[in-house]
Amino acid sequence: MLIKLSGGTVYDPVHGINGEQRDIYIRDGHITRKPSANVKISKIYDLRGKIVMAGAIDIHTHIGGGKVNIARIMLPEDHRNDPVSKTSLTRSGCGHAAPSTLTTGYRYAEMGYTACFEPAMLPINARQAHMEMGDIPIIDKGAYALLGNDDFFLRMLASHKDQEAISDYVGWIINATQAMGIKVVNPGGISAFKFNQRKLNLDETNVYYDVTPREILITLARAVRELGIPHPLHVHGCNLGVPGNMQTTLDTINAVEGMPLHLTHIQFHSYGTEGDRKFSSGAAQISEAVNANPNISIDVGQIMFGQTVTASGDTMLQYAGHWYAHPNKWVVMDIECDAGCGVVPFKYSDKKFVHSLQWAIGLELFLQINDPWRIFLTTDHPNGAPFISYPHLIRLLMDRTFRNDMLSTINKKAASASILGSLDREYSLYEIAIMTRAAPARSLGLKNRGHLGAGSAADITVYNDVKNRETMFTKPAYVFKDGELVAKNGKIVKVTNGSIHTLRPEYDKTIERSLREYFDRYQTVKLDNFRINDEELLSHGYDRINIQPCA
Amino acid sequence: MSPLTFKLNIIPEFTLDVSPLTPDKLLAKSQTQIKKINLRYGKQKISVDKLFSISGDNPENIKFLGSTEKLICIGQNMSRGNIDVQGNAGNFIGQYMQGGNINVQGNAGSWVGNSMTNGRIHINGNVDDYLGAGLPGDPYGMSDGLIYVSGNAGDRVGDRMRRGIIIICGMAGDYCGSRMIAGTIIVLDKAGKYSGFGMKRGTIILAKKPRHISATFKSCGNLKVQFLRLLFKQLSEMEQRLTLFREYGPEAHRFTGDLASNGKGEILILQTIKTG
Numbered sequence: 001m002l003i004k005l006s007g008g009t010v011y012d013p014v015h016g017i018n019g020e021q022r023d024i025y026i027r028d029g030h031i032t033r034k035p036s037a038n039v040k041i042s043k044i045y046d047l048r049g050k051i052v053m054a055g056a057i058d059i060h061t062h063i064g065g066g067k068v069n070i071a072r073i074m075l076p077e078d079h080r081n082d083p084v085s086k087t088s089l090t091r092s093g094c095g096h097a098a099p100s101t102l103t104t105g106y107r108y109a110e111m112g113y114t115a116c117f118e119p120a121m122l123p124i125n126a127r128q129a130h131m132e133m134g135d136i137p138i139i140d141k142g143a144y145a146l147l148g149n150d151d152f153f154l155r156m157l158a159s160h161k162d163q164e165a166i167s168d169y170v171g172w173i174i175n176a177t178q179a180m181g182i183k184v185v186n187p188g189g190i191s192a193f194k195f196n197q198r199k200l201n202l203d204e205t206n207v208y209y210d211v212t213p214r215e216i217l218i219t220l221a222r223a224v225r226e227l228g229i230p231h232p233l234h235v236h237g238c239n240l241g242v243p244g245n246m247q248t249t250l251d252t253i254n255a256v257e258g259m260p261l262h263l264t265h266i267q268f269h270s271y272g273t274e275g276d277r278k279f280s281s282g283a284a285q286i287s288e289a290v291n292a293n294p295n296i297s298i299d300v301g302q303i304m305f306g307q308t309v310t311a312s313g314d315t316m317l318q319y320a321g322h323w324y325a326h327p328n329k330w331v332v333m334d335i336e337c338d339a340g341c342g343v344v345p346f347k348y349s350d351k352k353f354v355h356s357l358q359w360a361i362g363l364e365l366f367l368q369i370n371d372p373w374r375i376f377l378t379t380d381h382p383n384g385a386p387f388i389s390y391p392h393l394i395r396l397l398m399d400r401t402f403r404n405d406m407l408s409t410i411n412k413k414a415a416s417a418s419i420l421g422s423l424d425r426e427y428s429l430y431e432i433a434i435m436t437r438a439a440p441a442r443s444l445g446l447k448n449r450g451h452l453g454a455g456s457a458a459d460i461t462v463y464n465d466v467k468n469r470e471t472m473f474t475k476p477a478y479v480f481k482d483g484e485l486v487a488k489n490g491k492i493v494k495v496t497n498g499s500i501h502t503l504r505p506e507y508d509k510t511i512e513r514s515l516r517e518y519f520d521r522y523q524t525v526k527l528d529n530f531r532i533n534d535e536e537l538l539s540h541g542y543d544r545i546n547i548q549p550c551a
Numbered sequence: 552m553s554p555l556t557f558k559l560n561i562i563p564e565f566t567l568d569v570s571p572l573t574p575d576k577l578l579a580k581s582q583t584q585i586k587k588i589n590l591r592y593g594k595q596k597i598s599v600d601k602l603f604s605i606s607g608d609n610p611e612n613i614k615f616l617g618s619t620e621k622l623i624c625i626g627q628n629m630s631r632g633n634i635d636v637q638g639n640a641g642n643f644i645g646q647y648m649q650g651g652n653i654n655v656q657g658n659a660g661s662w663v664g665n666s667m668t669n670g671r672i673h674i675n676g677n678v679d680d681y682l683g684a685g686l687p688g689d690p691y692g693m694s695d696g697l698i699y700v701s702g703n704a705g706d707r708v709g710d711r712m713r714r715g716i717i718i719i720c721g722m723a724g725d726y727c728g729s730r731m732i733a734g735t736i737i738v739l740d741k742a743g744k745y746s747g748f749g750m751k752r753g754t755i756i757l758a759k760k761p762r763h764i765s766a767t768f769k770s771c772g773n774l775k776v777q778f779l780r781l782l783f784k785q786l787s788e789m790e791q792r793l794t795l796f797r798e799y800g801p802e803a804h805r806f807t808g809d810l811a812s813n814g815k816g817e818i819l820i821l822q823t824i825k826t827g
Contacts, residue, residue: 076686076689
């Protein structure tokens with residue numbers, strides 16, 4: 001079956017196509033070259049005047065794993081206020097900050113997203129995370145395994161095991177948990193929280209293991225590089241949300257000595273201590289450092305005003321933030337030998353100085369970091385805002401007048417403390433296509449996603465060219481997933497399963513000997529039960545497994 | 552002006568959500584507009600005129616005639632006016648209510664006055680479980696207002712209640728005032744087991760000695776609790792039928808608890824005034 005998408009205005013940054021009229025042909029779920037004239041075309045979509053991009057990719061969104069479930073259990077009122085009823089195609093569920101798995105998939109697909117990556121899958125929770133992600137329909141999934149606070153790793157580091165052994169362990173974890181990358185959350189800090197430390201700076205030592213976050217970062221970044229994992233180490237750094245943490249972030253950038261690093265939700269790490277309130281924007285300095293260091297990529301973690309819930313592995317920060325829980329209920333818990341988990345509901349208000357400034361800092365970062373290939377559009381769903389606010393965020397970036405209108409409605413002191421009003425930059429559709437498609441695909445090493453070249457998977461989003469970009473990105477005209485039309489005018493028309501992206505890095509299997517001993521002694525499961533094999537993975541609901549190549 | 556009356560023309564098979572029919576929501580609407588309001592009836596949505604015949608014109612006073620226990624969410628979110636229900640009513644009456652009055656002539660279902668923040672509810676019959684409670688997962692239940700039940704109540708009266716008064720003239724089920732945060736519950740007949748289970752603060756006033764008091768409640772003996780006089784006096788002004796002050800004096804047997812939780816709550820068992 002051959003489908004022709006005729007005459008759309010194509011934005012495909014990987015091939016340097018910036019708003020040119022092209023025809024796209026789809027055969028068997030893939031994009032193909034123009035077929036010869038005698039081949040019969042089964043269906044033609046007339047896309048004249050419409051905008052065609054690859055399916056969007058969300059590089060950092062909490063859609064699976066224990067913490068989302070805790071958020072769901074804890075916030076029944078959030079679900080009551082946003083019920084989603086069943087249709088002839090889709091199943092019922094609920095939405096807003098921590099939507100049900102099914103609603104997550106439908107809403108992402110309706111918005112033109114075709115792949116999403118869960119950033120914090122604890123190895124011990126990997127099975128649960130995969131089961132949950134397997135339930136999410138339509139979109140492709142993947143997850144980063146969370147290391148850096150687990151007892152086994154810290155023991156290795158404390159006993160000065162060589163880098164090779166640690167890399168083998170990291171490789172084993174990726175294989176055993178079917179992950180797509182490695183994330184570190186508050187390196188050493190979650191573990192330090194268990195030993196009664198309430199803050200941990202980059203060069204402070206964890207009192208129990210006697211290691212510093214700096215060592216952890218460097219070791220893991222090296223391991224990621226040695227294993228050839230395409231996505232750089234995904235770092236949620238130290239001191240999240242602490243005024244003055246901008247310096248820690250700059251130190252982190254310098255610490256890795258040129259190794260690739262992805263700093264996630266950097267908005268929460270860009271705060272200074274100037275001004276009367278001892279809270280100011282560090283966006284300018286951070287942007288300068290990111291612009292100067294081509295090894296660094298970031299995603300922003302923009303906040304949006306309204307009720308949401310923060311779910312993070314960073315128990316240290318979540319404990320510090322629980323005083324501001326709204327509604328007043330929260331959970332901070334220990335998760336076996338791996339790490340921890342904290343869920344605190346939060347309401348960002350445009351009347352409050354701090355929240356307003358956070359909002360402005362996120363946008364300042366977007367507008368001051370020049371290379372769209374190294375900055376990704378996220379709200380750190382659901383920590384900054386639920387993912388359904390992406391179209392609004394895109395409009396803020398693309399429309400300066402709208403942005404300044406919004407700026408005039410926030411807290412006056414915050415608005416005058418921010419340089420946002422003086423920033424003229426407006427993102428073009430081409431840049432949006434880079435930061436939501438091409439760049440995430442490149443960063444994750446997805447060769448056949450994020451572009452519209454021949455051989456790529458036919459994940460395609462077609463937008464109506466509307467002046468109001470929020471409307472445009474909320475309801476795409478057509479969304480194709482693997483060549484099938486799944487959504488039309490922002491409504492699901494077909495429900496598919498979506499696949500999982502994983503990696504299979506090479507490592508030395510002898511690491512299993514010491515791991516088996518450790519598992520027998522300390523862990524709640526046996527090593528062989530811990531591992532998730534392909535057969536089991538498919539049984540959790542994924543269509544198929546896409547193994548991405550390692551370098 | 553006569554009360555706006557909704558006479559139920561069918562015998563409903565499924566639950567019928569009448570939450571759009573409150574004084575607040577109907578105030579600015581004409582009768583033709585009201586007829587077109589869609590109500591959730593089981594799985595379908597049905598307009599008002601297919602279910603009710605409407606008469607009267609004063610939306611501040613709403614009357615339901617021929618109501619059955621399938622009518623749910625009566626007076627949800629209302630903040631003013633009166634609703635009079637002739638017949639039985641279903642679950643969730645006066646849910647999230649902020650003010651006004653609801654009168655039910657018959658029995659009512661569970662979750663009466665669920666998380667209400669103010670207003671008054673009178674039930675002339677019996678009610679089911681979770682009177683004045685909150686939905687599962689909510690931090691607290693009823694946070695102000697008054698609920699008066701002439702008949703009996705089911706289990707878990709005032710679960711996680713935070714403020715306000717609940718008066719039950721008949722019996723209460725088990726776990727009366729469970730996990731109560733504060734507020735007052737008065738039961739004039741026997742209460743079930745585990746009254747005040749896990750209560751933090753608040754007062755449960757029982758007119759008759761219950762069959763069972765948890766081991767985590769501590770007896771403080773008979774005391775003169777002077778505030779009872781004030782309370783009963785005030786209640787008789789609010790509700791003529793409540794002449795408690797004639798029967799019960801300030802003397803009461805006081806238990807404090809629940810010691811397993813916070814221990815600042817109390818159960819008062821009233822003593823009748825000895826005459827002559």
